[in-house]
Amino acid sequence: MQFTPTMTGINSPDPLQHAFKVKSAPHAGRSNSRPLTLDSQQWQQWWQQPSQATQRALYIHLPFCRKRCSFCNFFENGTNPEKVSRYVDTLVEQLRIAADTPLGNSRAFDTVYVGGGTPTDMQADEIFRLGEAIQRFKLVDDVEITLEGRxxxxxxxxxxAANQSGFNRFSFGVQSFDTDVRIAAGRFDDKTVLLNRLAELSQHPSASVVIDLIFGLPGQTMDVWQQDLQAVIDTGVHGVDLYQLIGLSGSRMDHAKGKGKVIAPANSQYQADSQTRANMYAIGANHFEAHNWQRLSSCHWRRDARERSIYNTLAKSGIEILPFGAGAGGSIHGHGCMNGRDLKQWHQAHNSTPDTVQTVPAQVPQMIMPPNPSAALDAVIKRGLDTGLLDTRLLPAKLAKHLTPLFEQWQHNGLTDFSSPLLSLTLAGRFWNVNLQTGLFEFLAANPLKQDLAA
Known part of the structure; x- marks a missing residue:
């Protein structure tokens, strides 16, 4: 049986800091699939075919930002009111059409996520119209509808406008409360403004308000990080995500690094190394759990049951996600879909649609992947590792046995506690959980289990 350090990690006195050389990208999955070509007739057939999914989501993308943050490589289009209005007009019309198709209305949606970009850059009437368009779909009674932004x-x-049109969850990218760190990162507003506004919004009787923090930003010392963590508690928000700064290729920070420069506050050129970032994660996790916040995943905690994080939870479980908008990703009938980011091409696809009555959404430039025959199984694995507890009884018995040597290696390296049938990730394992997911799929590729043994 073949093992590599990227599968198992390494044995170290401090696995939190040293189990792997570098933390993986945000997501893990199998590779080697090739994109498919879908003609217009097949596209029409997709939308005329009822969904067979038991749980579903909508993902709607707004690819506009007023400012490019230093750590981000997803910036696509500057916020221009006329361009945003034109985009929203088209998006709302496409949602209206989709809601009336057999695919769109055959089963109710559990959750809706409006992401970006910066969706809150829309005008109030545009937010309201988008919310109304979402309400045209069949939605479960306790549907979660998230608006992301700043x-x-x-x-x-x-x-x-958001509350009145059905949005009941709001996700704000704070990243850090420290004013100097924020300015260097390209963020708006100072700490006082953020604290006051979050405290105000969090008093709403039913809406869930959650925020993102990034640890490892330039100028973010351990003292600053601990102040960030306490600020979350003080604001009264209902949930928080903790993300490690990852050096994304193409970001302003990456370009500066290539020139031997650092985008950092004038009063501090401090940059946390990988070991310090690991400690920042541990301090964050311990901080919220000491305040009786519940951990829903390796990076997400909630103050109370109001925050459900349904979209993020289900998206990691391989559910059907219908994508709308330039740059939106999802899945249709088991096929992974990623719409092209080019806004001009996206509009051209809609403008080239025949003038006759449109019965399905316009087919935009997109990459379509073949169904993953192991999708359901992969979802069990990814979801278990993401939450920090994998019940191996949910796996085919022979696969669980096949994976046992890998689980034992993880335990040996301080990343898990394995007491069959339960595989529980340690704090270090939760920090490295994407590496563990990636390592598991690498293990299966290097040590394939025969199909007849997978049942």
């Missing part, structure tokens, strides 16, 4: 510019009119 606090800057998200005024009371937008807040009211």
């Amino acid at each position: 606090l800057n510019g998200f005024d009371d009119d937008k807040w009211q």
